[in-house]
Amino acid sequence: MRLAFLRGASIPGETEVTTSLRLAALAAGAALVLAGCGGGDPAAEAPAESATRTVDVGAGPVEVPSQPKRIAVLSGGLAGTFYALGAPVAGTDTSVLGITPDASGFPSTWAEQAKAQGTTILSKGGEGMNLEAIAALQPDLIVGGGQGITAVQAQEVLPQLQAIAPTVLVPRTTIAWNDQLDTIADIVNAQDEVPGLKAAFEQKLAATKAAITPPTGPVSIYLSLPGEKLYMAPPTAAYPTLLSGLGFTLDPVVEKADNPRIVSTGDSFEISPELLANVANAPNMQVIEMGGQKLDQLKANPVFAQLPAFQGDEVKAMSAVVYRPDYPAVMVALDQIAQAYPKA
Numbered sequence: 001m002r003l004a005f006l007r008g009a010s011i012p013g014e015t016e017v018t019t020s021l022r023l024a025a026l027a028a029g030a031a032l033v034l035a036g037c038g039g040g041d042p043a044a045e046a047p048a049e050s051a052t053r054t055v056d057v058g059a060g061p062v063e064v065p066s067q068p069k070r071i072a073v074l075s076g077g078l079a080g081t082f083y084a085l086g087a088p089v090a091g092t093d094t095s096v097l098g099i100t101p102d103a104s105g106f107p108s109t110w111a112e113q114a115k116a117q118g119t120t121i122l123s124k125g126g127e128g129m130n131l132e133a134i135a136a137l138q139p140d141l142i143v144g145g146g147q148g149i150t151a152v153q154a155q156e157v158l159p160q161l162q163a164i165a166p167t168v169l170v171p172r173t174t175i176a177w178n179d180q181l182d183t184i185a186d187i188v189n190a191q192d193e194v195p196g197l198k199a200a201f202e203q204k205l206a207a208t209k210a211a212i213t214p215p216t217g218p219v220s221i222y223l224s225l226p227g228e229k230l231y232m233a234p235p236t237a238a239y240p241t242l243l244s245g246l247g248f249t250l251d252p253v254v255e256k257a258d259n260p261r262i263v264s265t266g267d268s269f270e271i272s273p274e275l276l277a278n279v280a281n282a283p284n285m286q287v288i289e290m291g292g293q294k295l296d297q298l299k300a301n302p303v304f305a306q307l308p309a310f311q312g313d314e315v316k317a318m319s320a321v322v323y324r325p326d327y328p329a330v331m332v333a334l335d336q337i338a339q340a341y342p343k344a
Helices: 016-036 076-084 111-117 131-136 149-156 158-164 177-188 191-211 238-245 273-279 295-299 327-340
Strands: 052-055 062-065 071-073 089-093 120-123 141-145 167-170 219-224 230-232 269-271 284-289 315-319
Touching: 062 167, 071 076, 076 089, 076 111, 076 141, 076 177, 076 327, 089 111, 120 131, 131 158, 141 149, 141 158, 141 177, 149 158, 149 167, 158 167, 167 177, 177 191, 177 327, 191 327, 219 238, 219 295, 230 273, 238 327, 269 273, 284 295, 295 315, 315 327
Parallel strands: 071 089, 071 141, 089 120, 141 167, 219 284, 284 315
Antiparallel strands: 052 062, 219 230, 230 269
16 A cells, blocks of 8 residues: 655745644554555554453442452451462451451451451451441452351442442352352452362362371361351351362251251251261261360260360361462461371
């Protein structure tokens, strides 16, 4: 294509400055023509990334920042996954069921990352949504939901949260750590980080499986919570599912209990002391210490002392970190399992 109109000859009566501007404009037009002919730079033609994007985790579309800079996390049970993804957490709730924060004020599984980012503690212990503290963070994205009381509290003040910044609530039914990872990665636009994190988990899972000897016979899981009520975990909950992947056989406690109502978000059910002997009669048991009686105390309790696992000394104490694990916690859970069941 001949571009004769780019010649430098001036038009009669045109000043030197006008000629220069005219030639610059003509050159720009020529570039567009060349681009239309297939000679343009594809990189130069690519549109700039949008400042926002739409996500929908099940409650309707929400317009969120494409690259959030200051995220307020309203559930401590989700926070560890944000740190694993490298997301910028400006402030977070720190309450995780059964876990006491360390001296820094954060749960130990993600305390170092929180301190490194200078994360602000928004609330703790399910004490409620501190709207003033959340607004003071000047977040560009708010994420709550998941499991626990903080999910309920966030739902109750959702309009007020939306007035502060775009707000996304992770569904209460998203309980497995890997599903939470996928959901949160989508919210914060960090999907590229997911394959590496899952690969690291699979590698550690395989190493743990090779390093342990699962107990002979089924195992049941007792949740030692504060108060008088007794709770057990169904085999379908997140932590028992992890055990299944390591070769453990989960006892069918739900069927033994005559299919009771599964409470909370599907990871526990209440059982009466009178029925405990008929339900928790597997030869092996794990006691997850979540603020209730510790294993040594349960051994002195006549209701538990009669159980086969206690009589055979086949009971292992696990910390609350293993229950409802986020990404960092599931990696710690593998370490605890390896310590509790070393290869014979």
